[in-house]
Amino acid sequence: GQNIDQPTEMTATEGAIVQINCTYQTSGFNGLFWYQQHAGEAPTFLSYNVLDGLEEKGRFSSFLSRSKGYSYLLLKELQMKDSASYLCAVMDSNYQLIWGAGTKLIIKP
Amino acid sequence: GAVVSQHPSRVICKSGTSVKIECRSLDFQATTMFWYRQFPKQSLMLMATSNEGSKATYEQGVEKDKFLINHASLTLSTLTVTSAHPEDSSFYICSARDATSGGFDEQYFGPGTRLTVT
Secondary structure: OOEEEOOOEEEEEOOOOEEEEEEEEOOOOOOEEEEEEOOOOOOEEEEEEOOOEEEEEOOEEEEEEOOOOEEEEEEOOOOHHHOEEEEEEEEOOOOOEEEOOOEEEEEEO | OOOEEEEOOEEEEOOOOOEEEEEEEOOOOEEEEEEEEEOOOOOOEEEEEEEOOOOOEEOOOOOOOOEEEEEEEOOEEEEEEOOOOHHHOEEEEEEEEEOOOOOOOOEEEOOOEEEEEO
16 A cells, blocks of 8 residues: 655754654655645645755755655754644655645744 | 635535535646545545546545536636535645646645534
8 A cells, every 4th residue: 555654743942953754655656745734724835856865945955765765854943933734745656646644843942 | 836726715504505615726727636635633635636627536435426526627626515514524625736837746735625514
């Protein structure tokens, strides 16, 4: 079956750095997405990786290793507004998104 | 960027009635739209994939006669929850794929519709 694993919850301190990991097993691979979702709102796109390596976008970076079925989202200089759920999703061979359960990130002052 | 709207944002209905939710791509043509349901503290669950001009493809366990999907144009898909029950109360989110983007296959999400069935 298809499976996306990410931690349920993480806590970090304002101004610090946090890494949210995601491992996957899917039928085919057409890219990995990270989304941010605040409570009661729809997800918003953060990043996309289809090749191995690191993609940097401001305070957020995303890494992919296809051979290991592994990705992480790195958030730097954490701000209180970064408190949200972070969803990892993989696009499979049918171009459907397979979603992880999300990681709830709690930022403490 | 591409914008997807949903209407209504919140709806409360009585058990046994039907509710229609609209999903519109405002500045692009969406040949494919997706309908998701999300229960509290859970991830998105794909309900169905809707292709313009054809019947929707429903995920296993989703009743197609209960959740009617219509994708009559390149910018509009509707989800009708028929004979709603309290267990249908959930957050319904649509997304749309911009087939002409030329880039990666990003899905653009609508803001979601909070359905409460009393």
